[in-house]
Amino acid sequence: MQHDGLGDMHNPSLLPVALFDSGMGGLTVLKALAKCLPAEDMIYLGDTARLPYGTKGRDTIIRYTLKAAGKLVDMGVKMLVVACNTATAAALPTIRDHFAPLPVLGVVEPGAMAAASASRNGQIVVIATEATIAGGAYQQAIARIRPEARVLGRACTLFVPLAEEGWMKGPIVEGIARRYLKHIFTPPVTALRPDTLLLGCTHFPLLLHALQRVVGPHVRIIDSAATTAQCVKEELTWRALLRDAGHSGISRFLTTDNCARFARTGSLFLGRPLKPDEVDLIDL
């Protein structure tokens, strides 16, 4: 194992938390984590060269995720967060087995748990990419936790490029969100009246305010980035791996392609400027 200066192998709590995503969306999870656990160091790896994972076969996704996770684990980390819906759905059990006893957390379970407990009437809408909705990971996870819940999945394909373009509010975003969601949340006759909207894609928290305006103030929006950060905190607390609050956490960013683009688009997800020299290019 390589000691990279961020942690200390003799005191595991000093090691960083690693986050992996196929791209930059997982930076919303890093942002939520930094807010929730400001003392923790973090390493983020975005496999942008092999984007998108969503259209690739399951075996390929598992192979890519294992390789990326191995790279991070070799750097010395105390926990791994698979901050990518596609990789979580396809590869989480394999990653957990492979790197045990390292704690490994995905983004699906935390979001599903939060939505299942937030909804009063058990009527939940999950929005995500076409691949995530078709794969059914969120729907199945909610069904395991709250079997009587009625879950409707809706692919919102345009939300990813909208977020990447930095168009996060205003009439265009709300117009698109209305077209995807309005008929679901204001049904004229049907009995289904969802009270909870689960954001099943790491890009979607950028559109939170526009989405709340469209679905109305009575609908609870569950941001899976924020709920994943909360689960990381619980896991680290339970394992006594939390870092002393006196430290001011630092983050490193690794990408497999085009550092300048990572810095530019990543800034939107991170909510703070990311300079190209904060991002390192690596080969997997």
Place this chain on the structure above:
Amino acid sequence: MQHDGLGDMHNPSLLPVALFDSGMGGLTVLKALAKCLPAEDMIYLGDTARLPYGTKGRDTIIRYTLKAAGKLVDMGVKMLVVACNTATAAALPTIRDHFAPLPVLGVVEPGAMAAASASRNGQIVVIATEATIAGGAYQQAIARIRPEARVLGRACTLFVPLAEEGWMKGPIVEGIARRYLKHIFTPPVTALRPDTLLLGCTHFPLLLHALQRVVGPHVRIIDSAATTAQCVKEELTWRALLRDAGHSGISRFLTTDNCARFARTGSLFLGRPLKPDEVDLIDL
């Protein structure tokens, strides 16, 4: 060489025209070709498994394009159209060399020529994906044909997912187009008043009517699908490879991934329903 029933090796004019694209956008070129040359048989290959090409390295794009083109040429074809901007920009000279004397046409030159000759004041706006604009292929092609022209490239990232979602007109599309283009076509003070808009992406013809409403009726919109079809007709005529007008052309569709999705989204680009059983899955 394999005789596939569409043509006859002893009379090359009976062979089909082959079209290659990384995905489904090139179907707008096939649609334009079918309109312009209804007697021709066609084979279309969309390498959807390895989408998108735009973010990949030049050598990889050349390797993928050579492989796909080789597959089509082995089937017996009389002409190859690289109906993909990224593949044209990266691989056209290599493909031409490799398969000479087979005529090979890309989508960049026809669009550039048409825009250069359509513009009266030499002020041309090219819209395309981020990768195409950054690569500068259209800007350079226009500069070669009409060196004094002033060409402005504008990446319109959201147009591709909009077209694939089938949202082709109405306030959302026009709102997005206005945000990308309005300030360019209605400048309050600057001297630049473009009179020509070149669609430098095979997806964009789907949005033609919305774009015309946004840029105004005085702006000439050049659709590179239609101009490419015109060039194919000229090339086949010049080489005496045009098929007898009595034949009613048939088309075959090949994809490297997910025939059902190809048929569904492809129908939008083709402007007619495409049944899943018209699409064959192949491995490259």
